[in-house]
Amino acid sequence: MKDITLKEIATTLGISITTVSKALKNYPDVSAKTKQAVIDLAQNLHYTPNSFAVNLRTKESKTIGLIIPEVMHHFFSNVINAIIDEAEKNGYLVIILQSNESIDLERKQVDLLINKRVDGILMSLSNESNYDDHIQQIINRKIPFVMFDKISKLASCSKVIINDQKAGFNAVQHLINIGCKKIAHIRGPLNPQNSIDRFIGYKKALEKNNIPYDSNLVYTCDKVSFQEGYDFTAQIIKEHPDVDGIFIITDLAASGVISYCNENQIKIPQQIAVIGFSNWFMSQVISPKLSSVDQPSHEMGVASFNLLLEEMNAHRDELPFTPRTIELETNIIIRESTTR
Amino acid sequence: MKDITLKEIATTLGISITTVSKALKNYPDVSAKTKQAVIDLAQNLHYTPNSFAVNLRTKESKTIGLIIPEVMHHFFSNVINAIIDEAEKNGYLVIILQSNESIDLERKQVDLLINKRVDGILMSLSNESNYDDHIQQIINRKIPFVMFDKISKLASCSKVIINDQKAGFNAVQHLINIGCKKIAHIRGPLNPQNSIDRFIGYKKALEKNNIPYDSNLVYTCDKVSFQEGYDFTAQIIKEHPDVDGIFIITDLAASGVISYCNENQIKIPQQIAVIGFSNWFMSQVISPKLSSVDQPSHEMGVASFNLLLEEMNAHRDELPFTPRTIELETNIIIRESTTR
Incomplete structure (x- = not known):
């Protein structure tokens, strides 16, 4: 039944089954217009259970991922505190992972968050990491992404740092x-x-x-x-x-x-x-x-979440977003x- | 198409459409045997997209929720640290929420986690909370649940405490x-x-x-x-x-x-x-x-996660589970x- 509907959608819209499938999975290489047409038709044909369809329509999981080197560090506790509070205010849940300063663990955690289809990722790098493949993967997949405190200067994403x-x-x-x-x-x-x-x-x-x-x-x-x-x-x-x-x-x-x-x-x-x-x-x-x-740890958490939110909103509305770097003052x- | 399939499943198995629907949503008031029959038939009829079907089959989101009064507290940072590490080892992600010692916020967070269909909930109560409705709700819904440190003595769930x-x-x-x-x-x-x-x-x-x-x-x-x-x-x-x-x-x-x-x-x-x-x-x-x-904050995190894991596994395998209380030593x- 599933494949029949996919084919029906494909035939009706004059596109390939692959494109229909990609559109339903929200692949970036399908245009917004095609995606919308596929979703509308799938809806009319009751192709998907509602929750799944809603998810596709809004394209949001209302969950973000946060990867930090260690929770127990006073500075990071403060940042987490601010991020959770800001996320809460804006209706987002936060999945927190700690890399324990290991690039291998960090790599695995990025994969987990991508598979979980989080709406965005906030990250402070482990001591072993720099502009490595897993960071490039987030950027290449156009997942809203903000690095804070421990960043890679080479990465073309938003950053919240001090000097x-x-x-x-x-x-x-x-x-x-x-x-x-x-x-x-x-x-x-x-x-x-x-x-x-x-x-x-x-x-x-x-x-x-x-x-x-x-x-x-x-x-x-x-x-x-x-x-x-x-x-x-x-x-x-x-x-x-x-x-x-x-x-x-x-x-x-x-x-x-x-x-x-x-x-x-x-x-x-x-x-x-x-x-x-x-x-x-x-x-x-x-x-x-x-x-x-x-x-300014609290300020850094607040700024990081809000910069991510801006990018997530742009992403949802399919509007362009240019990464920015916010530099906070120290005393x-x-x-x-x-x-x- | 959706409703036709539901009806087809109901007719074939000689049960009501409501029961089919409940079975697919994993309601507790449908027997394990009926659930399996519904899921098997739904699978044969390609009723659901695969990811959803897999989710139903395994009934697991591989995500747990953790609600604590405050992240910045040294004791809780330590507990979080241990929980995240244990969860990681066992393939679970952790959504962390902080109640900021407010029962209203805590109530909202429990709802969020239930809607997110986490596999289990770990919780340390806010100063305002006790055996309130939101706690009862978790227990009544039979969601695997462990309270630690700040607990309610009245709640019939697993607990990890000190004396x-x-x-x-x-x-x-x-x-x-x-x-x-x-x-x-x-x-x-x-x-x-x-x-x-x-x-x-x-x-x-x-x-x-x-x-x-x-x-x-x-x-x-x-x-x-x-x-x-x-x-x-x-x-x-x-x-x-x-x-x-x-x-x-x-x-x-x-x-x-x-x-x-x-x-x-x-x-x-x-x-x-x-x-x-x-x-x-x-x-x-x-x-x-x-x-x-x-x-023993680290020990408390480890014990809490593992007690939850035991209940989540029992829940998944539809085996009985009797809540336990673990009391850790202090010095x-x-x-x-x-x-x-």
Whole structure:
């Protein structure tokens, strides 16, 4: 019965059965006009159960997918919070997947979301990912797509970011302004763009202030953990006892730096001034209170969802959409760890 | 064409069109045998597009819904993390919704998940909820369902919990053991079961140690925030300067207690010993390090998903399933804030 109807639709409209089938599955290579004609006729012939037909007509699942490196990260919890709330307000459900910083898992998750026919995808890349095939696949299939925070510069999609270079520069300039002369940097892994950019900001600030760059003062995290911050500080103190400032890729690792210094009677900020990045909640609770670069996580979630919504609406109405990049402002929050 | 087929199936099997329709929609009041017969015949008649038919045959969407009070809470981030990972391993996607502690929102979210035909629902109740209509609806519809952490004792569904009374008792007994004589309790709101039980544990420990209970020493949080911990401590010091121990409903509020004491030269633990609840990550980083009741959040996520999976599998195979309650162990983690 199914095939008879497909054939009937094809014959009536003078198109191939393949085209009818593709139109019903909403393939991008069938014109909007043909799709509508096929859907209308299929409806008249009661070809499909209503729910399926409605789905085809509106082409919406009212569900979006969100892939992030890890839920437990304070910054991402904040972003998720904002995205779920915005989605809720606009009648969307959010499927959340975490890549655990693995490109293999991320690839699988993109496939799952595409098969689930989500209306759009929001994504912050794993440390292993860049402009890889699975990202290209989303873009090639014209699925509404916004990358945020950890993005690929090469991807031609919408992005919501901060200017990590500028923010890193400002953090290190602040250390220099309070008198630091030998500044170490505990950086993130080598691949992620935000880690690269914060490092470049560090280098540029040294350069601008005529402080020679010394690669021995740069320590590279693998997991960006509390423990790495703790261990690298022990190493810094041992290898470079005259270091008087440390700029750390995240507040989590920076809290490890503070913990090591507290336990080893190294005075912050008198002996070593410390500045982190992301301004998570606990930075104002630990002792000494941690100076940090405020990353607007809530704003980033709101902006990311709304940019995706714009593209999903354009997609639904078959209107053109040009990807945009939104750059959010960051601020240095000065607390005890850099107040000399 | 649709109705003709329905009629054909009904006539062939000697049942009503309503029963055919119900069977295809997987209504619980049609027997498994009838459902299978209807589905088989519908298949032979090519009644439904394949994807829909597959869905009916397997009756699975391979998606579950998770409703929690708030994503940003460290405890829930940990639980989500475990649930997503377990779901992933078992081929399930997770739609996450946050009730923001509102029963109205929670009600709407349950409806959304039911309409989305998720295979199961995991839920931790908002502060406003108990055994309300939306919870009853999930159970009446026989949707696989597990409540965790913030549960309703009245609901006849599977649950994963800790023994909050016992844990609260142990925390206060620990304060008494180190010499506290006048112990205040900063408790959670009046409705949630875990808040009630921790408070009962506090009372029972006093009683067991012949310390008279004084309701003036109990301070009730509305939001269970850092700020409330901070403000209540100011109030405690003013109203009861001889208080020498405080048991606080969560580490977040306890970090407010520590912050107030640090800023006002009140020595922890010499003047006031402090113990929190949940053992979130930052308790080992703040100064003084915070003693806490360790709540096994990761374990809770793993146990909740696997209990749900068991019920979903039983549901799929139309086997009986009896709801179970899993009680996880808690431990007191002793740190500087109670080491005299």
